[in-house]
């Protein structure tokens with residue numbers, strides 16, 4: 001019947017149009033995938049290219065997918081989450097060492113200041129990448 005053929009063709013045209021639109025603007029990645037890619041310091045959108053140009057400088061655009069990474073402003077969120085995480089690692093360790101061994105104060109200074117600095121420098125760019133991933137997922141520019 002002519003009516004059935006016509007509706008079938010319209011559906012085909014509509015499907016092709018949706019496929020072309022989807023390939024032009026890829027869907028944002030899932031939340032945890034974007035977070036993982038960002039934590040690995042990769043582009044949260046595609047995961048193929050580095051998201052950073054140096055230690056903390058976010059690239060203007062992804063070299064692979066062209067995502068405008070520079071338009072996402074993480075501001076104070078990465079340092080906040082880094083302090084939160086490092087504090088929750090260092091303070092329990094410090095309390096455990098003090099309770100069990102009660103070392104001199106200089107031992108605490110030699111242990112916890114370097115550990116805090118090392119963990120902060122390790123986590124800060126990765127957490128900034130994860131925040132970038134969350135922002136890409138949520139579309140917060």
Ligand SMILES: [Zn+2]
Pocket residue numbers: 043044045046047048049062063064065066067
């Ligand atoms: Zn990309």
